[in-house]
Amino acid sequence: MNNPVESDSNTPGDASGAGALLVVSAHAGDFVWRAGGAIALAAERGQRAKVVCLSYGERGESARAWRQGASLEEIKELRRGEAEAAAGELGAEIDFLDADDYPLRESEELIDRLVHIYRDVQPAVVLTHPSIDPYNGDHPAANRMAIQARILAQAIGYQAPGEPLGAPPVFFFEPHQSEQCDFKPQVLLDITSVFAKKRKAMECLPAQQHMWDYYTDLAKRRGVQLKRNAGPNLGFTTDTMGEAYMRLYPQVTGELA
């Protein structure tokens, strides 16, 4: 096994031997485009995969519905349904905290709710937005809350049910204009085997149809890079698909590879 130091340890309350995956997403659609592959892989391996949407993205990411004259509540309902369908395709649970978006406000109450979720889920791995995005202030706000809540959940003195959290690694998924967000791929994840599921999940979001091909193309490009950075190329086909991530904390491992 590649990483013995983590073996069967990420498993509080989990009989399968693999810890849970927690995804903190600013808006209802973010987790699909940027982390759909990682979520589907985790679910296939039998890990619990939990997505938390801080907001529905009702103001900032629903332009078409607004133009069609939908009400705020209708838009929320619409996006909730789409996100639930997408999560279903990926094999993930999904929670909605219904904070406002544009702006998504950092608040102690929201952070506290995240702490409760951390303590309950006891994730072995956490995914969230990167800390910089000059095009969208909600994404860095989600990042800061996800990290702050993880730190607080580790403190025995913080009043919330459940055991203090361990130190799960945190990965940042890829933003829309990666270079402008100082996003440098540090981890290339092979999602070839689950890409069909990711594509289906994307197709649950019909208002953003132009994104389907955009993120399919991106997966191909990350797949090309994945092959170029893998030791030898055996095992990769021409249609290898990938997702890119950054790490907040150093990798802990029992083997350099």
Add this chain to the structure above:
Amino acid sequence: MNNPVESDSNTPGDASGAGALLVVSAHAGDFVWRAGGAIALAAERGQRAKVVCLSYGERGESARAWRQGASLEEIKELRRGEAEAAAGELGAEIDFLDADDYPLRESEELIDRLVHIYRDVQPAVVLTHPSIDPYNGDHPAANRMAIQARILAQAIGYQAPGEPLGAPPVFFFEPHQSEQCDFKPQVLLDITSVFAKKRKAMECLPAQQHMWDYYTDLAKRRGVQLKRNAGPNLGFTTDTMGEAYMRLYPQVTGELA
């Protein structure tokens, strides 16, 4: 298995299922202090581990012998013997290219010799110095030659025996004053199980006895960080020992962990 995309692929001419480890070291002692743990781990797993010392470190890192009046040839012989003994403790092969040190000169001839070694060893993993060191110009020179040779060995058009190289990951081991070299640990390697071997290897270098404790202390400190960054802390004892590395290229993986 943690990283299926690399499984049984790092194995050109290797029946064991695990590819070789290649370490490019500027001077005869560098590989012991900075990468002794990684080498011993690879050897224990049955991987071929090969150390290439570009120079003996005869001018820059043998102050005691110079003060005792030894000749250049005597110093080289001394350091060669010590390095061979240390490599033996770690389970590694060792080659000496006998370039001059202080300064270690970048040359096409030296790079070409490295290309031949890459083509012959077909390493699955490469370790070398980081690219910056304001205290020692030989270390960045070794870094540049190791990387240049890896790139050339990949080109089918480069005239050297053997198959073109794949794309083995490159790790930089930790320099002496890490922060001044922009060294930020990205990978913390658990070397607890082989630390006794690393200590023995260090003790093969009697002229630098003050380094034994210095690098033992460093291994403890990296061990503490390893525990702090590992998901849950199960499986670590209070004497966990670690080594820190940086990556030149993105990690390729089939699972986020």
Add this chain to the structure above:
Amino acid sequence: MNNPVESDSNTPGDASGAGALLVVSAHAGDFVWRAGGAIALAAERGQRAKVVCLSYGERGESARAWRQGASLEEIKELRRGEAEAAAGELGAEIDFLDADDYPLRESEELIDRLVHIYRDVQPAVVLTHPSIDPYNGDHPAANRMAIQARILAQAIGYQAPGEPLGAPPVFFFEPHQSEQCDFKPQVLLDITSVFAKKRKAMECLPAQQHMWDYYTDLAKRRGVQLKRNAGPNLGFTTDTMGEAYMRLYPQVTGELA
């Protein structure tokens, strides 16, 4: 025309074919020292130029008046008058939001007022402070509010009158101690033709007379660099004057130059 992709597009509600310039300034004097040339150039070209002063700088930048025993209201009035006179010299409109300074507090209310201004002015270009200033916390606060408001004004779902904003480029003007603020000039603007106006505007701020020469010298220095970075030097005289800017977003152009 250099940049056809933007031609006649920056002109919502503007018959002249050139969009408006919006300047978000933390204190009443900032826009004069740092962006006076850009403002005068825009006004001369017939663009609408609008300055928004978040505060009067009554606490942090009126040391002389405080020492003379003026009251808070008197200081505000004084600075308002000076800033209006300076804006007049440059050909700009000016608004005062009268937030407190030292500290300038980020608030939803202030950001919302900026969103209304963005929606009303529909700027083609935005100028504000850089994001880092270890000597003055108000400047980064103004930066964050200016950027956040720009993003919110783009969202159709954000409730404010007017059309959603396009994507006007944002330029950071030069801080007082530029290197300590990680300010690296990316754009050198030739303000030679309007420097006399900028000087007159500076002279509207008599309490900071030592700044007149300081910023005249800076304009000369940026002028020297402008000549050194311009293709050939034809067209520049020895008294070329310049202002330096950074970009938040990539430049969009139809021609490399």
Add this chain to the structure above:
Amino acid sequence: MNNPVESDSNTPGDASGAGALLVVSAHAGDFVWRAGGAIALAAERGQRAKVVCLSYGERGESARAWRQGASLEEIKELRRGEAEAAAGELGAEIDFLDADDYPLRESEELIDRLVHIYRDVQPAVVLTHPSIDPYNGDHPAANRMAIQARILAQAIGYQAPGEPLGAPPVFFFEPHQSEQCDFKPQVLLDITSVFAKKRKAMECLPAQQHMWDYYTDLAKRRGVQLKRNAGPNLGFTTDTMGEAYMRLYPQVTGELA
């Protein structure tokens, strides 16, 4: 005109009112994938466009031909022909300096030949590789030589025919794995009107057919970003195509836009 300070000044020995474009490329194909759009745009505007290929890329970028058993001279001839055809499609002149590749060696002789070209062409704009590329040592070597030669060509004391060079801006075109090369797009160039020519030029390089779609996809992605960063979106269609560049020196301009 957007940038009056440069108007009719980039024109030493050029009657058209527009200076020449000089592209310094490490290998014979680089200029096509990365700068084909900029070259075609310049040619369409009537500017002289000159490509200098330091090498043919015979060792590092002709894997297919090597596998088919071609000789070194045959490969050079093949690549020369392809590059000439591609340059023809784009409307550019092309020179080959026939330095070796893999590695491309920095030499005084090669830099001196570049100085002569700078003095002769008197470029108004220079394009070359970025300074960092962990996958290809030839690209940074070309970068260093292109910049060094530009500096030397400016010195009246450097012995080469022609007038000393002015200070043409230098743009870095996009490398293959941009984020790993610290490449952050600072300029997004609209190449929609000439993309068909770029595609034709790419198709002159049949050995790298997989690159045709790769760089078409990249042009689409840069086009999407171009629209997202342009003031208002008017004037862009859904098939806007783009190329990304970085600047080595600050932009000099008469107008912020």
Add this chain to the structure above:
Amino acid sequence: MNNPVESDSNTPGDASGAGALLVVSAHAGDFVWRAGGAIALAAERGQRAKVVCLSYGERGESARAWRQGASLEEIKELRRGEAEAAAGELGAEIDFLDADDYPLRESEELIDRLVHIYRDVQPAVVLTHPSIDPYNGDHPAANRMAIQARILAQAIGYQAPGEPLGAPPVFFFEPHQSEQCDFKPQVLLDITSVFAKKRKAMECLPAQQHMWDYYTDLAKRRGVQLKRNAGPNLGFTTDTMGEAYMRLYPQVTGELA
């Protein structure tokens, strides 16, 4: 004297000719581990040394007490006593602002209290946490408040008793995992002569006994670096002990050394 420009000027209300040292610490123990040597040195020289603990660290840094079932008030009392004892060993005054920790909330009220302290103490030197810490959100919060308060205290218009502050240099002390906090030692302080006091102060914190050796080892390592970076090595013994710091502002001096 090394730095004549600061001679007898750091002394508002201080007859000794040496200004005061102010340490802003997020939790009750931070100042001991990270700045104990600097504090003891200042006290020995006859400077006033004042420590301000924003919180007791009752939630985030008292795991053992929580596990033993202590109440919140008991824990605060315990940590207060320990910190007072440690400050006593170092020769420093200590104030507790009793803000909550985990999270330590930035607030105007807390910043205002710091401004009053700055105005009262008129420090010649300020020490606080660095601005980045991915493991602990309270440390950057303390940093931001310490810097903001310093800036406000300089403004004559800010309403608080006492004279406006000068411009005391600010040093960041070393975080627990320095490289992950972008901490690069810029100043190595020789604390050999007072290390025994620092050790005694550390021993006032019995709940964190594992830290005693950890920070003793760190002091040794910084001592080794101190010797390696000092002009000649005369005057240093093998047990030189050090502390590392970063500067927020440039050093002002009358002599390069």
Add this chain to the structure above:
Amino acid sequence: MNNPVESDSNTPGDASGAGALLVVSAHAGDFVWRAGGAIALAAERGQRAKVVCLSYGERGESARAWRQGASLEEIKELRRGEAEAAAGELGAEIDFLDADDYPLRESEELIDRLVHIYRDVQPAVVLTHPSIDPYNGDHPAANRMAIQARILAQAIGYQAPGEPLGAPPVFFFEPHQSEQCDFKPQVLLDITSVFAKKRKAMECLPAQQHMWDYYTDLAKRRGVQLKRNAGPNLGFTTDTMGEAYMRLYPQVTGELA
């Protein structure tokens, strides 16, 4: 004394108690504009100050003489005389290594000559160019040779007369376009008391008369910053003059100030 750890230790072969200052300058004039103040201060304190000019700057920095038709030898002679006169005003010795400029070539022979100088002068402080300059390749070349020679001079095994060097701090003086060279002032040196000498030294270089005022203005600006960053402002007059420096290695000190 501010820094007891260095007291009377920088004095190999020097009876005065203060070590020597060594300045490594690419061209004959560089040391005057950028480090004239530091040199004059050292000389006034009785330190030996030694300037080494690697080249005369005959090709790259003598445009006027070339235009007047002077020969290479005449230009060298002219610049040598001017530089000697300037060094005389500052109180420094000066050596000329007469390497070519534009380009200044890094060579083992030149580095070896620098090693001999280091061993002979045994400098307590070293000044040289920064490592980055996109406008002038000779400056980074001088930087690399100055640092490499310092490292080699420390090695007992390097064959050159004299004792191995200690570890003198290295300061980078300010380049012409500081921000484009990633130059961030870390040390502001008060040169008020010797500015008249620096001005006289500048006036020894009549061909660059426009630089006299440019560098006088820069000294004023650095003086303003010096006052703004000094603890309290006592002791500074309105005409404080400064020079800015960066450090390559961490500062070693016995007191934070």
